[in-house]
Amino acid sequence: MAPSSWSTSLQVDENNLQKYMCQKQHILTLQGAAVSLGHTLALMPTTNAADGLVHFGDSLMLRSACTHGLLNADAVAQVSVNSGLRSSASGLVVSTSATLSSCPRNVFTVSRVDDKDGFGDQTYVHYGQVIRLGTGAGLHDQPYYVWASASEGNEEQGGGSTGSARGVAEVCVYPRAASGSYWRVLRAETPPRRKVRPRAGTNHSSSSSAASADDNDAASNETRVSLGDAVRLESVAGGCDLQSDPTVIMTSYGNEWRVFAFKGALSLNTVPGIDEHRPEAGATNEWSFTNSDWADGMMEDVRKKAAARATVPPDDVADVSGDPAMHLIDPVYRAQQGLRDLEAEGLGAHRYSVIARVYPLLKGTGMHVVRKLRRMCRSTDVVGKGQLPLRTFQGLLSWVAVRLSEQELQQMKELFGVDAAGKQWRPGFYSTPQEEDSVVRIDYQRFFQLMGPAGMSTLRLETVRDAYTMLQDKALGRIVEVSHIRRLYRPESHPEVQTGSITEVEAQEDFLLQWDVESADGSISWNEFLDYYRDVSLATETDDIFVELVRSSWGL
Incomplete structure (x- = not known):
């Protein structure tokens, strides 16, 4: 039983440490972005049409049914793109995030690919029609278009998905209106039909209108896309759907969720627990067009629900648990609140700040420093139990230029301290600090195991x-x-x-x-x-x- 209990405890600490380090890195990255990339986070207007329909020329946001986040473009992080053109350009990373306020990162202009696509001269977007989604001037001087590679990638692994998922294609925003930026708008609830990929030299848009003629009557109002409709966006070049799932990626703005292209929706092992305001996750390939009116309504609804649950007057809700609407519109606020929540749970800096400082020092000093320290611990451990006296371990850390304060030494005891019987150390059993230091030992094996994954990739x-x-x-x-x-x-x-x-x-x-x-x-x-x-x-x-x-x- 003891080894199993120890193993479970180690796994819990590993998960908690990863959560803390990930959240800390996220807020540091996000705070930097709020300064250097603040212009891409500033509020900007969207198109708020009275008829509730999606028109060509509208500036709108695109919301994922799975992550409930908005499609974002990264203003800095580049990806290499093989577009098939003689001179390819670099694309920019795309993702979804929980920030619901409209800004240059997440507002895209809807444009028509072909004026002669069989849908007449109407300005409405119809199901079966092919569109492009381009960024505005607030992100870059030139527009970037949501783009998917025509070639299929490697086998899908992990990321909260199951099944033998193959054919993952790369998605980014690309500075050229190439064929990879053509997206066919389809109803999400309609099972995808098997389509024949057009031969080279044919007009993609014309073929798409022919393929959709059986299901959609362009003159009928029922074929027009409305704000909030559940839609699929199918890449004309690759036949894959635009998707987002709970797999976390690091962008220039911190931790967000990945965006990719894939044929058919992926099944999720777990519902992503982003925050208490999110409903259950929908399909990974389901999206909806939305605008700032919807975002404002969401925030107002969240505030009302929070005020109704609170036991204090509504004006004081922010002082008690943070402003719930700010979670949706201010990414820095949300990240800071996340760190405060970890602290309140006992999983923040009070518990992990010492190794949050020590581990990077050991890793960054040299490629052999970790090995040297571990070998010194082994040679000093003459009994071979994987434990060393507290002050001895402190001295070995000093030998590799890592010096601990008394407060950090206390944290080391809380994390890795054991008594003479090998049981986890608990404070308050010794009459003096000197007696405590003479008894407490450091489980250095646990110290090294917590430094990295249990096994190499x-x-x-x-x-x-x-x-x-x-x-x-x-x-x-x-x-x-x-x-x-x-x-x-x-x-x-x-x-x-x-x-x-x-x-x-x-x-x-x-x-x-x-x-x-x-x-x-x-x-x-x-x-x-x-x-x-x-x-x-x-x-x-x-x-x-x-x-x-x-x-x-x-x-x-």
Whole structure:
């Protein structure tokens, strides 16, 4: 029972720490964006037509039924686009977020692709018609258009989805009105029909009107798209629907939800719990056009419901639990409130600020610092229980230039402290602080496990295996020895060599010092090789950087 309880406790702390670190990074990013990209967050008007219909030339917002967030364009973060043109341009990241106020990020102008598409000269948008969605001048000087790649991507993995989902296509906003920016407006409740992709050289818009003629009468009012209608937007070039789901991505504005293109809706494992004001999630490929009148109504409705639930007068609601409407219109307010909520739950800075400071220091000081510290802990732990006296652990941290204040030391005890029996430390059992410090021990294994994921990602693991296989191929009898890694290791790949902090000779010596060869014949097993790269992985934030480091180290 004890190991299971310990494992569960570790998993809970891992999840809580990730939540805190993610929220902290989000608010820091968002606060920076509020300053440097404030012009893209300023309020801007939308088209508020009296007839409630969607017209060409309207400036509107597009709301996801799944995340209940608005489609956003990132003013800064670029993505590489292969549009099939001779000279391609970079696109910008798109996402959905919970901010409901209209601003240059989320207001798009609806335009007609072909005036001769079979729908006459009406200014209304009809079901079956092909449109473009372009950004306004508030985001960039030139318009960017919502664009989807015609080619299908890799197999869909994770992200709250299930099933053998294939054919995920990239979506961004693109500065050219290429065919990838053509979107056919369809009813969300109508099952998608199988359509034949037009041959090269044919008019996409004309073919779309023919395909929709069976279902839609262009002269009928029932075919006109209204604000709030549940619609699908199908990419003419790729046949995929515009989608958004609860998979979190980091944008220039913090944590938001991804947008992609896919054939058919994805099934969600869980309903995304964004905040208390959101209803149950709808289909990932369902959207609705909306305007600032709708957003104002939403905020007023939220305020009324909050006031009705409150036990204090409505004017004091903001002082008690925060202004619920501000959650919807001010992203910085919402992020700050999120941190305050974590603090109130005991999951904020009071609990995690010490490792929020220490972990980045250990990872950023050098690629081998984490490994050196862990090896020192192991060698100092003569009993082999994975525990060290509190002051001893504090001293080892000082050796790698991490000094703890007394307040941070207290937090370390709360997170990693155990007593003589190995049970989690609890304050108040000792008569003096000196007696407490002499008894409390730090579970350093838990300290390192909380620093990173329980296991390396598949991509990282496969890259390390490729490197070890290469060493085996070059070794006599496929037995890897120290002499092989000394001869084949490329010190110029060391990050500190590339920054000019150390020489290649120093990097070579530093690398060779990291190996504890257990075998008498000097061979290095797969487990020893993997153990080294597990420590390097803890100090490497992204898969891309880790893969490049391993491959360049061995010339793969």
